[in-house]
Amino acid sequence: MTTGQAAGETHQAERRRRPRGAVRDSLVSAGLELARAGGPDAVLLREATRLVGVVPNAAYRHFADRDELLAAVCAAAMRELADRMAAGVARVRGKHGDAAAARRRLGAIGTAYLEFARQEPGLFAAAFAVPQQHAYANVDDETGQDRSPLGQLRAVLDELVDAGVLDRRRRDGIEYPIWSTVHGLAVLVGQGPLRDTPDAARHHLEQLTLGFIANGLTTA
Structure with missing residues (x-):
């Protein structure tokens, strides 16, 4: 043969x-x-x-090449992060527009993001490896909602406006400094100068950061 x-x-x-x-x-x-x-x-x-x-x-x-495979992996890793965020939000009880529940949902999003970065550092790095080669949006065909991490953050911020927690005049674009703050902490404790921080101290930093974000939303 x-x-x-x-x-x-x-x-x-x-x-x-x-x-x-x-x-x-x-x-x-x-x-x-x-x-x-x-x-x-x-x-x-x-x-x-x-x-x-x-x-x-x-x-x-x-x-066509390795970059196309990496782009597909990047998108899949981002979807896994999004799924974890959605699961965290789903565990929060309370109707849409309830101020306390909306705050907890915002906290759940940040917590899931930081947990994913800590538990899956390889996937977290891969999720942001080739941003120019895939779309970050992840639109649900049935609901039309953007299920991406950014889309979920935006949805919770819109709910905070509906609940009267966040002033509507401050809503436009505020997702970006919030995302930057949480992502920055994830990088600092993952592979940055805070990577050797003990678990208790790291948990305190995470709660401090998420609290800082939540309190800042109500500051005029």
Whole structure:
């Protein structure tokens, strides 16, 4: 049997084993695991194909190059962060527009963000690895709501306006300094000068930061 014949049979076997789209999804899942273990630099096409169990050339049917795979992994990591934030918000009881509940939902978003950065540093780094190659919006087809981390933050801030906590005149663009503050703390305690901070002290810093944000929303 020639090398070409062997390769052809291998490709046919792969097609029999996997339905359409399964190889791409599997490569993205493999890329996520690589990022989880080693950050965005660990996401390599050849290593992803090895984990999936397909020949290296199979990846190029779905991704033009390594950057396209990394972009897909980036988007998937961002969705995982968004899912954690949504789960945290869902655990908060209270109707929309209730001031106390809206404050707790804002806190839940910040807490989930910081927990994800701490528990999944590789995925957190991957989520922001190639921002120019994917959209941060994650619109739900049924509700039309933006389920991305930024979209969820905006929704809670809008609720705080409805609840009378945040002055409507201060609403425009305030999500960006809030996001910057929480993200900055995540980076400082993750790989920055605060990375060796003991758990108790780190928890205090997180609560101090989230409290600073919440109190600042009601300051004229």
